[in-house]
Amino acid sequence: MTKSIFTTAIHAGRPEGGPISTPSVPGIELAVSYRAANVDRLHAMLDGEAEGFSYARYGNPTSVALEQALCTLEGAATARVCASGMAAIHVALLLTGLEAHDTLLLAQDSYGATFALVDTLLRRLGVRPVFVDATDRASLAAALAEHRPRALLVEPISNPVLRLCDIAAAARLCNEHGTHLVVDATFATPYLLRPLDLGADIVVHSLSKYIGGHDDVLGGAVLAREEYAADLRSLMILMGGLLDPHAAFLALRGLRTLPLRMREHCRNAARVADWLIEQPGVAAVYYPGLTTHPQHHLAANMLPKGFGGMVGFDLQDGNEVAALRFLDRLRMILPVTTLGGVASQILYPARSSHRSLPAERRRTLGIGDGLLRLSVGIEDADDIIADLAQAFKV
Numbered sequence: 487m488t489k490s491i492f493t494t495a496i497h498a499g500r501p502e503g504g505p506i507s508t509p510s511v512p513g514i515e516l517a518v519s520y521r522a523a524n525v526d527r528l529h530a531m532l533d534g535e536a537e538g539f540s541y542a543r544y545g546n547p548t549s550v551a552l553e554q555a556l557c558t559l560e561g562a563a564t565a566r567v568c569a570s571g572m573a574a575i576h577v578a579l580l581l582t583g584l585e586a587h588d589t590l591l592l593a594q595d596s597y598g599a600t601f602a603l604v605d606t607l608l609r610r611l612g613v614r615p616v617f618v619d620a621t622d623r624a625s626l627a628a629a630l631a632e633h634r635p636r637a638l639l640v641e642p643i644s645n646p647v648l649r650l651c652d653i654a655a656a657a658r659l660c661n662e663h664g665t666h667l668v669v670d671a672t673f674a675t676p677y678l679l680r681p682l683d684l685g686a687d688i689v690v691h692s693l694s695k696y697i698g699g700h701d702d703v704l705g706g707a708v709l710a711r712e713e714y715a716a717d718l719r720s721l722m723i724l725m726g727g728l729l730d731p732h733a734a735f736l737a738l739r740g741l742r743t744l745p746l747r748m749r750e751h752c753r754n755a756a757r758v759a760d761w762l763i764e765q766p767g768v769a770a771v772y773y774p775g776l777t778t779h780p781q782h783h784l785a786a787n788m789l790p791k792g793f794g795g796m797v798g799f800d801l802q803d804g805n806e807v808a809a810l811r812f813l814d815r816l817r818m819i820l821p822v823t824t825l826g827g828v829a830s831q832i833l834y835p836a837r838s839s840h841r842s843l844p845a846e847r848r849r850t851l852g853i854g855d856g857l858l859r860l861s862v863g864i865e866d867a868d869d870i871i872a873d874l875a876q877a878f879k880v
């Protein structure tokens with residue numbers, strides 16, 4: 487029987503059948519080393535030939551519980567949780583076999599730090615980054631045919647102007663060219679979209695956002711099909727960035743309510759977007775749920791459960807001073823550099839999430855001087871709107 491995500495999120499990864507009694511939730515397992523039944527068994531575990539725990543960098547029961555839950559929600563065969571979303575992106579790219587002289591195709595409106603990672607660190611190591619408009623199928627097809635890249639990294643809902651990449655179409659194109667498709671689904675979460683079902687090879691999440699959901703845990707996850715399992719295991723052992731057990735516990739607790747929170751984020755964001763579009767102080771609103779969004783048709787097909795909790799908007803006086811004063815006037819919505827928490831959060835992309843992009847590139851991507859990015863929380867929508875309304879009244 488296929489269960490609803492509202493049910494699987496509650497029960498996936500729960501401890502099973504102990505010899506005497508079984509805890510309802512996994513413990514925060516702090517042991518760094520484990521004694522095996524005998525040393526042959528220990529050595530087999532180190533080689534990955536036997537089940538069990540040997541050394542904490544290889545895995546621990548708390549992180550495994552979270553990995554199992556994430557696999558269930560994402561429909562993945564294998565998963566590893568990492569110290570941050572950025573660590574997960576590193577691991578996911580290495581998992582594609584990326585090496586010097588390979589081309590890496592990257593959506594041009596990727597998260598700022600992802601862009602910087604590829605454009606600085608990976609470029610220095612000999613990788614050739616090529617940036618593409620992943621919202622446009624023809625551009626994507628042309629770039630794949632021309633560059634034959636090792637991997638393509640995209641976000642289904644991009645940051646901060648909420649453009650969409652058609653994941654099923656991208657997967658078909660990647661398949662034709664033998665390119666690994668890596669999807670950063672942090673904004674979508676498995677509640678809105680399961681990229682592996684649509685043909686993607688590897689999915690990454692920042693657990694620090696919607697999955698953790700409470701602004702109290704930093705983490706990331708890499709999920710993939712079975713054929714990546716052995717490589718993912720060895721990569722994580724060598725990278726050494728496994729998520730700490732305390733953080734794994736909190737991320738799993740957050741995940742239990744992910745579907746409930748996402749349902750409310752989507753409802754509230756739709757209300758806020760509808761309200762913003764009517765305000766004289768607002769020049770433009772970016773939200774895939776609006777019929778005026780240029781990809782609304784794709785959004786309705788790809789995201790049938792809702793359009794996410796993120797809304798971008800341009801202030802009428804599109805300058806930095808006006809945007810920063812607007813943030814200062816907010817009384818409840820938090821001006822912080824994150825998203826996906828239960829509380830509404832707002833930031834100024836040009837000086838925070840996308841500050842590492844050259845000004846020219848920011849402008850090309852539509853990240854203007856008056857753009858604000860709102861992560862709509864799960865407070866009462868009327869209270870969110872009331873806070874925005876008082877901030878518009880100068």
Ligand code: PLP
Nearest residue numbers: 570571572597670672692694705
């Ligand atoms: N991917 C996206 C889409 C993000 O927005 C972020 C952070 O904002 C990251 C990855 C990186 O996650 P973390 O901050 O957990 O490293």
